[in-house]
Amino acid sequence: MERISPMSGSRRLLSRLRDVMAGEEASQERLNQIVAIIASDFVAEVCSIYVLRAGEVLELFAATGLASQSIHKTRLSLGEGLIGRIAIQATPLALSEAQSHPDFAYRPETGEEIYQSLAGVPILRGGRVTGVLAVQNRTARSYTEEEVETLETTAMVIAELIANSKLLSQDELHEVEKLGLSPIAIDGIRLNRGIAVGEAVHHENRIQISKLVSDDPIAEQLRLDQAVAEMHGAIDQLLEAKDVAKGGEHKDILETYKMFAEDAGWLAKISEAIKNGLTAEGAVDKVRNDTRARFRKQTDRYFRERLHDFDDLAHRLLQHLVGSIKKHKNLKLSDDIVLIARNMGPAELLDYDRSSLKGLVLEEGSSTTHVAIIARALDIPVVGRIEEAIEKIEAGDTIIVDGDNAQVHIRPSDKIKETFINTLASQAERIASYAALRDLPSKTKDNINVELHLNAGLLADVQSIHHTGADGIGLFRTEIPFMNSHNFPDVRRQSRLYERIMQQSNGKPIIFRTLDVGGDKSLPYWDNAKEENPAMGWRAIRVSLDSPTLIRNQFRALIRASQNRRLSIMFPMITEISEFDKTRKILDSELERANTQNYLPINSLKVGAMLEVPALAYQMPALLKRVDFISVGSNDLFQFLYASDRGSPKISERFDTLSPAGLSFLKSIVEQCDASKTPISLCGEMAGRPLEAMALLGIGFRKLSMAPSSIGPVKEMIRSLSINKLQKILDNLQDITDNSLREKLRDFASNHNVKI
Numbered sequence: 001m002e003r004i005s006p007m008s009g010s011r012r013l014l015s016r017l018r019d020v021m022a023g024e025e026a027s028q029e030r031l032n033q034i035v036a037i038i039a040s041d042f043v044a045e046v047c048s049i050y051v052l053r054a055g056e057v058l059e060l061f062a063a064t065g066l067a068s069q070s071i072h073k074t075r076l077s078l079g080e081g082l083i084g085r086i087a088i089q090a091t092p093l094a095l096s097e098a099q100s101h102p103d104f105a106y107r108p109e110t111g112e113e114i115y116q117s118l119a120g121v122p123i124l125r126g127g128r129v130t131g132v133l134a135v136q137n138r139t140a141r142s143y144t145e146e147e148v149e150t151l152e153t154t155a156m157v158i159a160e161l162i163a164n165s166k167l168l169s170q171d172e173l174h175e176v177e178k179l180g181l182s183p184i185a186i187d188g189i190r191l192n193r194g195i196a197v198g199e200a201v202h203h204e205n206r207i208q209i210s211k212l213v214s215d216d217p218i219a220e221q222l223r224l225d226q227a228v229a230e231m232h233g234a235i236d237q238l239l240e241a242k243d244v245a246k247g248g249e250h251k252d253i254l255e256t257y258k259m260f261a262e263d264a265g266w267l268a269k270i271s272e273a274i275k276n277g278l279t280a281e282g283a284v285d286k287v288r289n290d291t292r293a294r295f296r297k298q299t300d301r302y303f304r305e306r307l308h309d310f311d312d313l314a315h316r317l318l319q320h321l322v323g324s325i326k327k328h329k330n331l332k333l334s335d336d337i338v339l340i341a342r343n344m345g346p347a348e349l350l351d352y353d354r355s356s357l358k359g360l361v362l363e364e365g366s367s368t369t370h371v372a373i374i375a376r377a378l379d380i381p382v383v384g385r386i387e388e389a390i391e392k393i394e395a396g397d398t399i400i401v402d403g404d405n406a407q408v409h410i411r412p413s414d415k416i417k418e419t420f421i422n423t424l425a426s427q428a429e430r431i432a433s434y435a436a437l438r439d440l441p442s443k444t445k446d447n448i449n450v451e452l453h454l455n456a457g458l459l460a461d462v463q464s465i466h467h468t469g470a471d472g473i474g475l476f477r478t479e480i481p482f483m484n485s486h487n488f489p490d491v492r493r494q495s496r497l498y499e500r501i502m503q504q505s506n507g508k509p510i511i512f513r514t515l516d517v518g519g520d521k522s523l524p525y526w527d528n529a530k531e532e533n534p535a536m537g538w539r540a541i542r543v544s545l546d547s548p549t550l551i552r553n554q555f556r557a558l559i560r561a562s563q564n565r566r567l568s569i570m571f572p573m574i575t576e577i578s579e580f581d582k583t584r585k586i587l588d589s590e591l592e593r594a595n596t597q598n599y600l601p602i603n604s605l606k607v608g609a610m611l612e613v614p615a616l617a618y619q620m621p622a623l624l625k626r627v628d629f630i631s632v633g634s635n636d637l638f639q640f641l642y643a644s645d646r647g648s649p650k651i652s653e654r655f656d657t658l659s660p661a662g663l664s665f666l667k668s669i670v671e672q673c674d675a676s677k678t679p680i681s682l683c684g685e686m687a688g689r690p691l692e693a694m695a696l697l698g699i700g701f702r703k704l705s706m707a708p709s710s711i712g713p714v715k716e717m718i719r720s721l722s723i724n725k726l727q728k729i730l731d732n733l734q735d736i737t738d739n740s741l742r743e744k745l746r747d748f749a750s751n752h753n754v755k756i
Contacts, residue, residue: 010150011217013041014277017157018213030161031062038135038154039064042147046115046136050076050083051162052129058087060110065136067111074107081105083132086120090129092152094119094143098136117141121151124289125159128394133158153276156286157212186386188361190406191372193689194381194709195427196359197420198336200397202390203344207318212282217274224270224280227320234316235261261313266291281321288314338399340389349374359401361408363389373457373477379709383408434712438469442715445722450697452715453509453705455683459497462504464708469715472509474705475570475631475683476501478554479517494557502565511568511631513610514554514583516540535639540573545582555590563600568608570631575613577622584626610683612636617669624676631705632669634684638662656740657686658695663730663741670700681705690717690756695745698726720755 020033031049039047046065050058053075060066060074079088085103086093095101098118106113120134133155135143214220266287273283291314338359339352349360349371360375365384375382381403393399393410400409400420409416442450453474454464465473489497501510516539544551558567571583584607595601608629611617614637623630634657639645641662642655656662666682673680681703686692688710694717696704706714729748730741738744749756 010146010153010276013038013150013154014157014213016041017154021157021161027161028062031158032064034158034161035062035064038133038151042135044135044137046112046134048134048136049123049158050087050132050134051123052078052087052131058083058132061131063110065115067109070107070110074110076105076107081107082118083120083134086122086132086134087129090122090124092119092121092148094148096140096142112136114138117143119143119148119151121148121155123155123159123162125163130159130162131155149272150276152290153273153278153286156278156282156289160212184392184411185407185409186389186392188383188385188406188408189365190403191360191362191365191382191384192376192380193403194359194379194401195404195420195424196336196338196381196399196401197417197424198338198358198399200340200361200393200395200399201337202393202395203339203341207281207315207322209279209281209285209318209322211279213277214274214279214282217277220274220278220280220283221271223321224274224283227280227317228267230320231313231317232261234320266313281318284314284317284321338401340393340399342390344371349378354378359399359403361386361389361393361399361401363387373480376455376707379707431709431712434716437712437715437719438467440469440715440719442471442718444697444718445720446724448697448723449702450718451681451703452711452718453511453681453683453703454708454711455705459500459504461708462501465505465508468708468711470508470708470711472511473505474511474681474703476510476512477516478512479515491553491557491560494554495560498558498561502561509566509568511570511608511629512558513570513572514541514551515544516572517543535636535645541571541579541583542573545579548586551583551586552590555587556594559590559594559602560599562602564603566604566606567602568606568629570608570610570629572610572633573612573636574609574623575615577619577626580609580623580626611669612640614641614665617665620669620672624672624678627678629679629681630669630673632666632680632682632684634666634682634686637684641665656742657692658740658742658745660736660738660741663695663699666696666701667699667730674700679703688714690714691742691745691749693717694721694726694749694754694756695730695741697721697723698730716755720753722752725752 016037017034020030020037023030023033025033035047035049039045044065046063048063048066049061051061053059056078058076058078058080060071063071076084078084082093082095082098082101082103082105084105096117098104098116099106099113115136115138117137117140118134119136120132122129123131123133133151135151269287269290270280270283273286274280278286335356336358337352337356338361339349339357340361341363343362343364349357357378357380360371360380360382362371362382362384363386365372365382372382372384381401383401383403383406386408389408397411398417400412400417402409402420409420412420442452444450451471453472454461454468454470455475455477456462456464456473457477457480462473464470498512538546555569558569569587571580574580587607591602591605606628608627608631609616609623610631610633612633612635616623638655638657644655670680680701682696682701683705687696687704688706690713693704693706693714697718704714726748729744746756748754
């Protein structure tokens with residue numbers, strides 16, 4: 001039997017298929033032509049194409065050599081027969097005696113009982129099976145690896161025809177892409193509360209490949225070689241960077257990454273695909289799809305993680321092949337989208353149209369990363385640490401982000417979806433009712449006034465003061481504008497921003513927290529060495545004191561912006577009194593400098609400290625002599641107090657902020673501040689949750705700072721509460737041994753009609 005020459009035959013076949021693909025015939029007619037061409041080139045009596053349809057069914061869409069009446073009649077379930085086996089395992093199969101295989105399924109209407117041998121390959125697109133391509137011969141034929149490779153390359157072209165034609169309706173095509181992917185719910189960690197329902201959109205720079213079949217394999221190989229050389233050079237530059245060259249774990253990771261980039265087997269497969277007739281881009285994409293399909297079946301975590309390495313390398317190589325990629329700006333997609341990402345920066349999140357973006361799902365992330373902070377400012381529900389989210393969630397999937405319970409529902413059933421939509425509707429009604437509270441005083445039933453302030457980080461957040469009726473901004477995170485910038489903002493640029501913030505507040509107080517960068521909150525234009533425990537590492541005031549120019553410029557900008565105005569500044573992450581003293585000394589020197597330059601004086605200056613490190617609580621007498629106010633940062637404080645990493649899904653919810661120990665610790669701080677008449681507030685996440693806020697009022701807090709969306713619910717709770725009754729429950733915290741007071745506090749709220 002005459003066999004095709006693997007190299008020339010593959011190119012000739014792809015060339016003929018390209019002409020068919022470019023034709024104007026209907027998609028079905030082109031499929032009919034394709035099976036005839038493949039059968040001829042393979043010297044096979046049968047060539048058939050099965051297309052995956054909704055309902056997990058493989059339907060015979062085109063065939064030559066099989067009975068014509070079986071086309072669109074013969075159907076196989078996933079896993080049924082040899083065709084179903086190829087589809088469900090996403091791997092090729094070549095058999096010289098097909099009918100003796102235990103998975104062989106006889107279909108009398110096809111007339112295939114006379115054929116002995118079979119070679120079939122999955123039709124893959126985006127690493128997902130969309131059909132099966134098979135050839136059959138009457139004799140016991142042993143198909144070579146080169147012939148199977150040619151079938152795989154051909155199947156890649158057919159995949160594009162299936163995806164871009166009208167063989168299946170768009171609705172069914174979307175359903176097919178989700179086949180075999182059952183509804184699932186995955187637990188992660190809460191990065192921002194709230195509920196969102198929307199269509200999944202992957203956050204990645206998608207590279208569109210316009211041409212799959214090449215005219216000149218030699219030229220394509222040269223293009224590949226050049227792109228590989230450029231990619232290797234870029235990786236070498238990363239390794240030579242100052243913060244990498246000195247060594248450490250991050251250098252080891254890059255060295256391993258470089259090793260993958262130079263993997264001879266990976267590159268050889270791409271070259272082989274080019275020899276078989278694909279363009280350089282098409283070859284990279286084919287090998288990426290093959291790798292995805294192969295690695296997805298691995299259960300070993302190490303091998304699953306290697307998929308990310310090769311996936312990223314393929315993406316980088318495609319970038320070098322097609323040139324630079326334009327970033328999306330204010331990207332408008334469907335009406336309701338949920339963004340799926342491994343991780344991302346704040347500027348990337350802000351690129352998306354806020355009216356469309358409903359939720360965010362991250363494979364990585366922690367509540368202190370800047371993307372989580374931006375999301376909270378925008379009131380976008382976020383769940384992080386969702387393992388393999390990018391693999392498990394298909395573009396277009398319906399996603400429910402349940403930030404309240406740190407859970408993501410992927411492809412939920414209609415009943416679950418309906419439940420969450422009803423919850424959203426109820427929340428919308430409550431939000432509307434909060435608007436009526438905006439101008440009402442934040443006073444308890446026993447006439448105790450509580451100040452409600454905002455946590456902010458963007459100029460746009462300042463407008464929320466007026467929308468919510470907040471008393472001011474209790475925490476302005478000055479690092480966010482730094483993160484959302486391509487270079488370090490100079491004094492003039494910072495000063496203009498701070499001045500605009502003060503102007504838009506209409507005289508309401510603002511507390512500016514100095515830069516809290518470092519650790520896991522990196523600046524894109526600043527070298528950041530990776531740390532084992534970034535939350536407890538080189539960050540915040542530690543960075544400022546080690547880089548005094550940084551804090552000097554910020555003080556200079558704040559002073560310039562505050563001429564004839566009030567200025568309140570807060571130092572973050574103070575651990576020792578000496579850190580406060582050193583920072584205050586820098587501020588005083590900048591105030592003296594401003595006096596010599598004829599700046600108008602500041603009307604009122606107040607300087608405070610954030611209490612986030614438990615050690616500072618044991619230096620309160622000395623601290624209270626130095627500060628004008630204290631703000632408790634409960635997020636970090638409880639993380640350090642309980643030795644509980646908020647970024648760990650296993651323990652992030654293990655210790656409750658409403659434990660007797662935690663509340664007792666906070667109560668002692670409040671009592672010391674009250675004794676010295678030093679104002680104290682709390683600006684962590686617990687301030688924005690009605691139940692937790694109720695507990696905080698019960699132990700003496702009278703000033704809370706929270707996200708804009710929390711003002712309404714917390715004010716509603718305050719106006720329904722009698723603090724005197726609550727205090728009786730919380731007076732003897734040290735005598736309570738419960739793990740948490742949450743249920744007791746819920747019972748109190750229920751029994752006393754407190755709206756939580």
